[in-house]
Amino acid sequence: MSTNVFINFNGNCREALAFYQAVFKLDAPEIMTYGSAPGTPEGAAGADSDRVLYAMLPIAGGNMMFSDCPSSFNHVTGNNVAVVLGISDADEIMRVFNELSVGGAVHMPPGKTFFSELFCMFTDKFGITWQLS
Numbered sequence: 001m002s003t004n005v006f007i008n009f010n011g012n013c014r015e016a017l018a019f020y021q022a023v024f025k026l027d028a029p030e031i032m033t034y035g036s037a038p039g040t041p042e043g044a045a046g047a048d049s050d051r052v053l054y055a056m057l058p059i060a061g062g063n064m065m066f067s068d069c070p071s072s073f074n075h076v077t078g079n080n081v082a083v084v085l086g087i088s089d090a091d092e093i094m095r096v097f098n099e100l101s102v103g104g105a106v107h108m109p110p111g112k113t114f115f116s117e118l119f120c121m122f123t124d125k126f127g128i129t130w131q132l133s
Helices: 013-023 090-100
Strands: 002-009 052-059 062-068 081-086 105-111 119-123 129-132
Touching (some): 002 013, 013 052, 090 105, 090 129
Parallel strands (some): 081 129
Antiparallel strands (some): 002 081, 052 062, 119 129
């Protein structure tokens, strides 16, 4: 199991990536945009096509993952950080999801995505956002 951090931005993700890259003296990350995501039909991302869907920087022994929220999301600075658990066992993902999500709000129920065989996202009863993959 690994623990990482996922931070969402409101259109300035590239600026944040450049800042953290310089501070931690890292190589430029690969950037996936909404328009370049696997399975996205050409033009389907619309105004968000150049926004960052995903980028990652290895910082202090873990991974910090970055994304711009779609422009239609209600981005709130301070609520834009999620704890990401990398779990290799599907049964364990389901156990953690079933226990941590009680009393919270499920944003993406467990299911297959283009980046994970089993992924889910939810906010627990204490207001902490979790992503399990």
